[in-house]
Amino acid sequence: MNRIFISAKxxxxxxxxxxxxxxxxxxxxxxxxxxxxxxxxxxxKLEKQLSARKFKVLIxxxxxxxxxxxxxxxxxxxxxxxxxxSGMFHPxxxxxxxxxxxxxxxxxxxxxxxxxxxxxxxxLQKKIIGxxxxxxxxxYGILVSTKPGQENLKxxxxxxxxxxxxxxxxxxxxxxxxxxxxxxxFLQIECWINTACPRIIEDAWEKNIVNIDDx
Amino acid sequence: MAYxxxxxxxxxEIKKSKxxxxxxxxxxxxxxxxxxxxxxxxxxxxxxxIIWYGxxxxxxxxxxxxxxxxxxIDLFIQFGHNNKTLKMGQQGVK
Numbered sequence: 065m066n067r068i069f070i071s072a073k074x075x076x077x078x079x080x081x082x083x084x085x086x087x088x089x090x091x092x093x094x095x096x097x098x099x100x101x102x103x104x105x106x107x108x109k110l111e112k113q114l115s116a117r118k119f120k121v122l123i124x125x126x127x128x129x130x131x132x133x134x135x136x137x138x139x140x141x142x143x144x145x146x147x148x149x150s151g152m153f154h155p156x157x158x159x160x161x162x163x164x165x166x167x168x169x170x171x172x173x174x175x176x177x178x179x180x181x182x183x184x185x186x187x188l189q190k191k192i193i194g195x196x197x198x199x200x201x202x203x204y205g206i207l208v209s210t211k212p213g214q215e216n217l218k219x220x221x222x223x224x225x226x227x228x229x230x231x232x233x234x235x236x237x238x239x240x241x242x243x244x245x246x247x248x249x250f251l252q253i254e255c256w257i258n259t260a261c262p263r264i265i266e267d268a269w270e271k272n273i274v275n276i277d278d279x
Numbered sequence: 280m281a282y283x284x285x286x287x288x289x290x291x292e293i294k295k296s297k298x299x300x301x302x303x304x305x306x307x308x309x310x311x312x313x314x315x316x317x318x319x320x321x322x323x324x325x326x327x328x329i330i331w332y333g334x335x336x337x338x339x340x341x342x343x344x345x346x347x348x349x350x351x352i353d354l355f356i357q358f359g360h361n362n363k364t365l366k367m368g369q370q371g372v373k
Contacts (some may be wrong), residue, residue, distance in 0.1 A: 210348055217351060235330060237330050238302060238329065239332030249311055253314070
Protein backbone atom coordinates (compact mmCIF):
# COMPACT_ATOMS: atom_id res chain seq x y z
CA MET A 65 0.00 0.00 0.00
CA ASN A 66 1.33 3.38 -1.01
CA ARG A 67 0.70 6.06 1.61
CA ILE A 68 0.23 9.73 0.78
CA PHE A 69 -0.32 12.51 3.30
CA ILE A 70 -2.16 15.65 2.18
CA SER A 71 -1.54 18.69 4.35
CA ALA A 72 -5.00 20.17 3.61
CA LYS A 73 -3.94 23.82 3.37
CA UNK A 74 -6.46 26.26 4.71
CA UNK A 75 -7.68 28.95 2.32
CA UNK A 76 -8.41 31.28 5.22
CA UNK A 77 -7.63 34.95 4.61
CA UNK A 78 -6.11 37.02 7.37
CA UNK A 79 -8.85 39.34 8.44
CA UNK A 80 -10.27 41.35 11.29
CA UNK A 81 -8.74 39.06 13.91
CA UNK A 82 -5.44 40.78 13.18
CA UNK A 83 -6.46 44.04 14.84
CA UNK A 84 -7.90 42.13 17.81
CA UNK A 85 -4.65 40.16 18.07
CA UNK A 86 -2.58 43.32 18.04
CA UNK A 87 -4.68 44.79 20.83
CA UNK A 88 -4.15 41.69 22.96
CA UNK A 89 -0.45 41.18 22.38
CA UNK A 90 0.65 44.82 22.28
CA UNK A 91 2.61 44.66 25.53
CA UNK A 92 4.88 41.99 24.07
CA UNK A 93 7.60 43.25 21.74
CA UNK A 94 8.89 39.99 20.39
CA UNK A 95 6.45 37.29 19.32
CA UNK A 96 6.95 33.79 17.95
CA UNK A 97 4.50 32.37 15.44
CA UNK A 98 3.42 28.76 15.52
CA UNK A 99 0.69 26.76 13.83
CA UNK A 100 -0.34 23.39 12.42
CA UNK A 101 0.49 22.20 8.93
CA UNK A 102 -2.79 23.45 7.40
CA UNK A 103 -1.87 27.06 8.16
CA UNK A 104 1.89 27.02 7.81
CA UNK A 105 1.70 29.17 4.65
CA UNK A 106 -0.23 31.82 6.60
CA UNK A 107 2.65 32.52 8.99
CA UNK A 108 4.76 34.67 6.59
CA LYS A 109 1.65 36.81 5.94
CA LEU A 110 1.01 37.14 9.64
CA GLU A 111 4.67 38.00 10.17
CA LYS A 112 4.38 40.79 7.60
CA GLN A 113 1.29 42.25 9.24
CA LEU A 114 2.76 42.16 12.74
CA SER A 115 6.14 43.47 11.64
CA ALA A 116 4.36 46.43 10.06
CA ARG A 117 2.98 47.18 13.53
CA LYS A 118 6.49 47.25 15.02
CA PHE A 119 6.50 43.79 16.53
CA LYS A 120 9.66 41.76 16.27
CA VAL A 121 8.43 38.50 14.79
CA LEU A 122 10.05 35.08 14.67
CA ILE A 123 8.50 32.17 12.83
CA UNK A 124 8.69 28.97 14.86
CA UNK A 125 6.69 26.92 12.39
CA UNK A 126 4.72 23.73 12.67
CA UNK A 127 3.80 22.10 15.98
CA UNK A 128 2.23 18.72 16.65
CA UNK A 129 0.17 17.71 19.65
CA UNK A 130 3.19 15.72 20.81
CA UNK A 131 6.07 17.71 19.33
CA UNK A 132 6.62 21.40 19.97
CA UNK A 133 10.35 21.61 19.31
CA UNK A 134 9.72 24.37 16.75
CA UNK A 135 8.27 26.47 19.58
CA UNK A 136 11.02 25.49 22.00
CA UNK A 137 13.77 26.55 19.60
CA UNK A 138 12.58 30.19 19.62
CA UNK A 139 11.27 30.33 23.20
CA UNK A 140 14.26 32.23 24.61
CA UNK A 141 14.20 34.85 21.85
CA UNK A 142 10.57 35.88 22.24
CA UNK A 143 8.17 37.34 24.84
CA UNK A 144 5.03 35.52 23.74
CA UNK A 145 3.80 32.87 21.32
CA UNK A 146 1.05 33.54 18.84
CA UNK A 147 -0.67 30.41 17.57
CA UNK A 148 -2.75 30.73 14.44
CA UNK A 149 -5.31 27.99 13.82
CA SER A 150 -8.37 26.41 15.37
CA GLY A 151 -8.87 24.72 18.70
CA MET A 152 -6.77 24.51 21.83
CA PHE A 153 -5.14 21.10 21.45
CA HIS A 154 -1.90 22.33 19.85
CA PRO A 155 -1.42 25.66 21.65
CA UNK A 156 -2.03 23.93 24.98
CA UNK A 157 0.94 21.67 24.29
CA UNK A 158 3.07 24.79 23.86
CA UNK A 159 1.65 26.45 26.98
CA UNK A 160 2.34 23.36 29.09
CA UNK A 161 5.91 22.94 27.97
CA UNK A 162 7.17 26.54 27.75
CA UNK A 163 7.28 29.50 30.10
CA UNK A 164 5.89 32.10 27.73
CA UNK A 165 2.35 33.41 27.33
CA UNK A 166 0.49 31.73 24.47
CA UNK A 167 -2.12 33.62 22.44
CA UNK A 168 -4.47 31.74 20.16
CA UNK A 169 -5.89 33.35 17.04
CA UNK A 170 -8.81 31.00 16.49
CA UNK A 171 -10.36 31.80 13.13
CA UNK A 172 -13.08 29.17 13.56
CA UNK A 173 -14.38 30.55 16.87
CA UNK A 174 -13.44 33.98 15.52
CA UNK A 175 -11.66 35.14 18.65
CA UNK A 176 -8.24 35.72 20.14
CA UNK A 177 -7.61 34.24 23.58
CA UNK A 178 -4.67 33.86 25.86
CA UNK A 179 -4.15 30.52 27.54
CA UNK A 180 -4.39 31.36 31.21
CA UNK A 181 -1.65 30.88 33.74
CA UNK A 182 -4.16 28.98 35.90
CA UNK A 183 -4.74 26.46 33.16
CA UNK A 184 -1.02 25.85 32.76
CA UNK A 185 -0.44 25.67 36.53
CA UNK A 186 -3.32 23.26 36.99
CA UNK A 187 -1.86 20.95 34.39
CA LEU A 188 1.65 21.11 35.83
CA GLN A 189 0.41 20.56 39.38
CA LYS A 190 -1.59 17.55 38.25
CA LYS A 191 1.54 16.17 36.63
CA ILE A 192 3.65 16.65 39.76
CA ILE A 193 1.01 15.04 41.97
CA GLY A 194 0.61 12.24 39.44
CA UNK A 195 4.33 11.61 39.49
CA UNK A 196 4.37 11.33 43.29
CA UNK A 197 1.26 9.14 43.44
CA UNK A 198 2.74 6.88 40.79
CA UNK A 199 5.58 5.97 43.15
CA UNK A 200 3.13 4.78 45.79
CA UNK A 201 1.10 2.35 43.70
CA UNK A 202 1.57 -1.40 43.92
CA UNK A 203 -0.40 -2.55 40.86
CA TYR A 204 0.32 -0.85 37.55
CA GLY A 205 -1.29 -1.13 34.14
CA ILE A 206 1.08 -0.41 31.28
CA LEU A 207 -0.73 0.87 28.19
CA VAL A 208 0.63 0.15 24.72
CA SER A 209 -0.94 1.26 21.46
CA THR A 210 -0.76 -0.64 18.17
CA LYS A 211 -0.75 2.64 16.22
CA PRO A 212 2.53 2.63 14.29
CA GLY A 213 3.58 6.12 15.40
CA GLN A 214 2.70 5.51 19.04
CA GLU A 215 3.79 1.91 19.53
CA ASN A 216 6.22 1.32 22.39
CA LEU A 217 5.96 -2.35 23.30
CA LYS A 218 9.68 -2.69 23.90
CA UNK A 219 9.71 0.07 26.55
CA UNK A 220 6.55 -1.34 28.12
CA UNK A 221 8.20 -4.75 28.53
CA UNK A 222 11.21 -3.09 30.16
CA UNK A 223 9.02 -1.11 32.57
CA UNK A 224 7.14 -4.26 33.55
CA UNK A 225 10.41 -6.04 34.30
CA UNK A 226 11.73 -3.14 36.38
CA UNK A 227 8.53 -2.88 38.40
CA UNK A 228 8.48 -6.60 39.08
CA UNK A 229 12.09 -6.46 40.25
CA UNK A 230 10.93 -3.88 42.79
CA UNK A 231 8.24 -6.29 43.98
CA UNK A 232 5.38 -4.45 42.27
CA UNK A 233 2.71 -5.89 40.00
CA UNK A 234 2.62 -4.74 36.39
CA UNK A 235 -0.01 -5.80 33.88
CA UNK A 236 0.46 -5.10 30.16
CA UNK A 237 -2.40 -3.81 28.01
CA UNK A 238 -2.37 -3.54 24.22
CA UNK A 239 -4.99 -1.60 22.29
CA UNK A 240 -5.55 0.52 19.23
CA UNK A 241 -7.08 3.80 20.47
CA UNK A 242 -6.43 3.99 24.19
CA UNK A 243 -9.65 5.42 25.67
CA UNK A 244 -10.52 5.63 29.40
CA UNK A 245 -13.85 3.94 28.61
CA UNK A 246 -12.18 0.55 29.07
CA UNK A 247 -10.82 1.55 32.47
CA UNK A 248 -13.75 0.37 34.67
CA UNK A 249 -13.12 -3.20 33.50
CA PHE A 250 -9.76 -3.23 35.26
CA LEU A 251 -10.43 -1.95 38.77
CA GLN A 252 -7.35 -3.57 40.32
CA ILE A 253 -5.08 -1.14 38.47
CA GLU A 254 -3.99 1.67 40.81
CA CYS A 255 -1.89 3.59 38.33
CA TRP A 256 -1.63 3.58 34.54
CA ILE A 257 1.67 4.05 32.79
CA ASN A 258 1.02 5.35 29.30
CA THR A 259 3.53 4.45 26.59
CA ALA A 260 1.30 5.68 23.73
CA CYS A 261 0.30 9.24 22.74
CA PRO A 262 1.49 11.55 25.56
CA ARG A 263 -1.73 13.58 25.34
CA ILE A 264 -3.86 10.58 26.41
CA ILE A 265 -3.25 11.49 30.05
CA GLU A 266 -5.37 14.62 29.58
CA ASP A 267 -8.50 12.50 29.04
CA ALA A 268 -10.91 11.78 31.88
CA TRP A 269 -9.19 8.86 33.63
CA GLU A 270 -10.46 7.67 37.02
CA LYS A 271 -7.07 6.47 38.21
CA ASN A 272 -3.74 8.20 38.12
CA ILE A 273 -2.05 8.05 34.72
CA VAL A 274 1.52 9.07 33.88
CA ASN A 275 3.68 9.14 30.79
CA ILE A 276 6.99 7.28 30.57
CA ASP A 277 9.02 10.42 31.29
CA ASP A 278 7.04 11.18 34.43
CA UNK A 279 7.60 7.80 35.85
CA MET B 280 -21.50 -17.15 38.67
CA ALA B 281 -18.26 -18.23 37.19
CA TYR B 282 -16.97 -19.06 33.75
CA UNK B 283 -14.47 -21.80 33.15
CA UNK B 284 -11.48 -20.17 31.52
CA UNK B 285 -9.62 -23.49 31.21
CA UNK B 286 -6.31 -21.98 32.23
CA UNK B 287 -4.70 -25.42 32.45
CA UNK B 288 -5.16 -25.70 28.67
CA UNK B 289 -3.52 -22.34 28.11
CA UNK B 290 -0.65 -23.08 30.48
CA UNK B 291 -0.05 -26.41 28.77
CA GLU B 292 -0.06 -24.75 25.35
CA ILE B 293 2.38 -22.05 26.46
CA LYS B 294 4.74 -24.68 27.87
CA LYS B 295 4.44 -26.88 24.81
CA SER B 296 4.97 -24.08 22.30
CA LYS B 297 7.50 -22.23 24.51
CA UNK B 298 5.55 -19.02 23.86
CA UNK B 299 7.28 -15.99 25.33
CA UNK B 300 4.64 -13.32 24.77
CA UNK B 301 0.93 -14.12 24.85
CA UNK B 302 -1.98 -11.81 24.06
CA UNK B 303 -5.34 -12.43 25.76
CA UNK B 304 -8.63 -10.93 24.58
CA UNK B 305 -11.70 -10.87 26.81
CA UNK B 306 -15.26 -9.78 25.99
CA UNK B 307 -16.69 -7.06 28.23
CA UNK B 308 -18.30 -9.41 30.78
CA UNK B 309 -15.04 -11.27 31.33
CA UNK B 310 -12.68 -8.31 31.38
CA UNK B 311 -12.93 -8.04 35.17
CA UNK B 312 -11.27 -11.45 35.40
CA UNK B 313 -8.48 -10.50 33.02
CA UNK B 314 -5.89 -9.30 35.55
CA UNK B 315 -6.26 -12.34 37.81
CA UNK B 316 -6.00 -14.56 34.75
CA UNK B 317 -2.73 -12.88 33.77
CA UNK B 318 -1.35 -13.32 37.29
CA UNK B 319 -2.25 -17.02 37.33
CA UNK B 320 -0.71 -17.72 33.93
CA UNK B 321 2.43 -15.69 34.62
CA UNK B 322 2.89 -17.50 37.94
CA UNK B 323 2.83 -20.89 36.22
CA UNK B 324 4.83 -20.12 33.08
CA UNK B 325 7.75 -17.99 31.96
CA UNK B 326 5.58 -16.13 29.45
CA UNK B 327 4.78 -12.43 29.53
CA UNK B 328 1.04 -11.89 29.17
CA ILE B 329 -0.67 -8.90 27.58
CA ILE B 330 -4.36 -7.99 27.84
CA TRP B 331 -6.10 -6.59 24.75
CA TYR B 332 -7.32 -3.11 25.68
CA GLY B 333 -10.21 -2.78 23.28
CA UNK B 334 -13.37 -4.28 21.92
CA UNK B 335 -14.17 -7.96 21.69
CA UNK B 336 -17.58 -8.24 20.08
CA UNK B 337 -17.22 -11.87 19.07
CA UNK B 338 -14.97 -14.28 17.25
CA UNK B 339 -15.46 -11.86 14.36
CA UNK B 340 -13.45 -9.25 16.26
CA UNK B 341 -9.85 -10.25 16.82
CA UNK B 342 -7.00 -7.74 17.04
CA UNK B 343 -5.39 -7.02 13.69
CA UNK B 344 -1.86 -6.07 14.62
CA UNK B 345 0.89 -4.24 12.79
CA UNK B 346 3.56 -6.70 11.68
CA UNK B 347 6.11 -5.23 14.09
CA UNK B 348 3.92 -6.19 17.05
CA UNK B 349 2.46 -9.38 15.65
CA UNK B 350 5.88 -10.90 15.12
CA UNK B 351 6.65 -10.41 18.81
CA ILE B 352 3.53 -12.21 20.00
CA ASP B 353 3.76 -15.97 19.97
CA LEU B 354 0.23 -16.91 21.00
CA PHE B 355 -3.19 -15.28 20.95
CA ILE B 356 -6.16 -16.42 23.02
CA GLN B 357 -9.71 -15.11 22.89
CA PHE B 358 -12.15 -16.05 25.64
CA GLY B 359 -15.91 -16.44 25.44
CA HIS B 360 -16.43 -17.19 21.75
CA ASN B 361 -15.78 -19.81 19.14
CA ASN B 362 -15.21 -19.59 15.42
CA LYS B 363 -15.83 -23.16 14.38
CA THR B 364 -19.54 -23.74 14.06
CA LEU B 365 -21.50 -20.69 12.90
CA LYS B 366 -20.94 -18.22 10.09
CA MET B 367 -20.22 -14.67 11.11
CA GLY B 368 -20.94 -11.14 9.91
CA GLN B 369 -23.41 -10.62 7.06
CA GLN B 370 -22.85 -14.30 6.16
CA GLY B 371 -24.37 -15.16 9.52
CA VAL B 372 -27.78 -13.58 8.85
CA LYS B 373 -28.26 -15.31 5.50
